[in-house]
Amino acid sequence: MNPQMRVADMERDRACAILREHFAVGRLSKDELMLxxxxxxxxxxxxxxDQIFADLPRIPGMEISPTALPMPSPPPPPTGVYLAPPVVVxxxxxxxxxxxxxxxxxxxxFFTGGLTWIPAIILAIVAASRRNSVPTYVPGKFPAAPRARSYTGVIVASVIGIVALVGLGVAVIHANTLHTVEVEISSAEGSVAGQIDITTPREGSSEEVGLPHKKTYTISGSVSDVTVSASEAHYVSGKKKxxxxxxxxxxxxxxxxVDQSTSDGECHASYSE
Structure with missing residues (x-):
């Protein structure tokens, strides 16, 4: 190669790459490399x-001359000199x-009688709306928000399930609770006769009886539509017959x-939860 022939930018860049290879194997110090x-x-x-490479051996496959074989890509720089470009995942x-x-x-x-299926449908729609909006981040720098959303979803589902199970349990317990219901018809004047009507969720009766009258019922679940009434109440003995x-x-x-009423000749009481 004619020493007086001018070099192009490609030859200068190739020479710099070869110098970095000599530095990588320890033939040059950092200061010598920079110079x-x-x-x-x-x-x-x-x-x-030629003066720059006068005291350096030839590296096979790495030639400065443009007539040489294609030069491979320069080796990676030593650790700490250059930073690798971020990989997006x-x-x-x-x-x-x-x-x-x-x-x-x-x-x-399936365990709550379908109470949580409506929230399930709503959450599925929300998940589908977010399916096509997946951002990318550099490894090691994932924001906390996506993972927090995942944990939040599990927590929300757990809370909904717990509330539904508790509500179902309360309903079952309430439905199986036994209540004692007592109905009384009395008079402060002693023996009295009259017509009474008693209605409960499971039975009803109407009859003419002597007073006082008392009866006890055991009702499972809610207590509703309990009524008791008396009419045509009158004395059965004495001057006021x-x-x-x-x-x-x-x-x-x-x-x-829960309810009580007093009147002459008749009375009425009712109760419903």
């Missing part, structure tokens, strides 16, 4: 480049949290008086 790279970048002729799916919550609510629906007598109708649920 020789600067000299190669400012070289004008092949003679200038898919981030966490933002719809995974609602999707997991939807499946959890769907499964819980066939005269109206004051009577009192009382309804007692679980030892608590």
């Amino acid at each position: 020789r790279v600067a000299a190669a970048q400012s070289a004008i002729t092949w003679g200038d480049l 898919p981030a966490h799916d933002p719809g995974s949290g609602p999707r997991m919550a939807a499946w959890a609510c769907f499964i819980l629906g 066939r005269k109206k007598a004051p009577v009192t109708c009382t309804i007692i649920v679980d030892r608590n008086i």
Whole structure:
């Protein structure tokens, strides 16, 4: 190669790459590398480049001459000198949290009589709307928000399931609870006769009886539509025979008086939860 022939930018860049290879194997110090790279970048002729490589051996496959074989890509720089470009990878799916919550609510629906199926449908729609919006992030720098959404979805599903199970349990317990219902018809004047009507959720009766009258019922579940009434109440002995007598109708649920009324000749009491 004619030492007076000028070099192009491609030859200067190739020379710098070869110098970095000599540095990588330990033939040059860092300071020498910087000086020789600067000299190669400012070289004008092949003679200038020859002086830079005068004390360095030839590296097979790495030639400065344009007639040489194609030069392979320069080796990676030593650790700490250059930073590798970031690799972009898919981030966490933002719809995974609602999707997991939807499946959890769907499964819980079989144990809660379908109470959690409506939240499951809503969460599935939310998850589908987020399916096509998947951002990308650099490895090691994932934001906390996507994972937080996933954990939040599981927590929401768990809370919904717990609330549904508790509500179902309360309903079952309430439906199986036994209540004691007492109905009383009495008079402060002693023996009284009259017509009484008693209605409970399971039975009803109407009859003419002597007062006082008392009866106890055991009712499972809610206590509703309990009524007791008396009419045509009158004295059965003494000077006031066939005269109206004051009577009192009382309804007692679980030892608590829930309704009571008093009147001459008739009374009426009712209760419903």
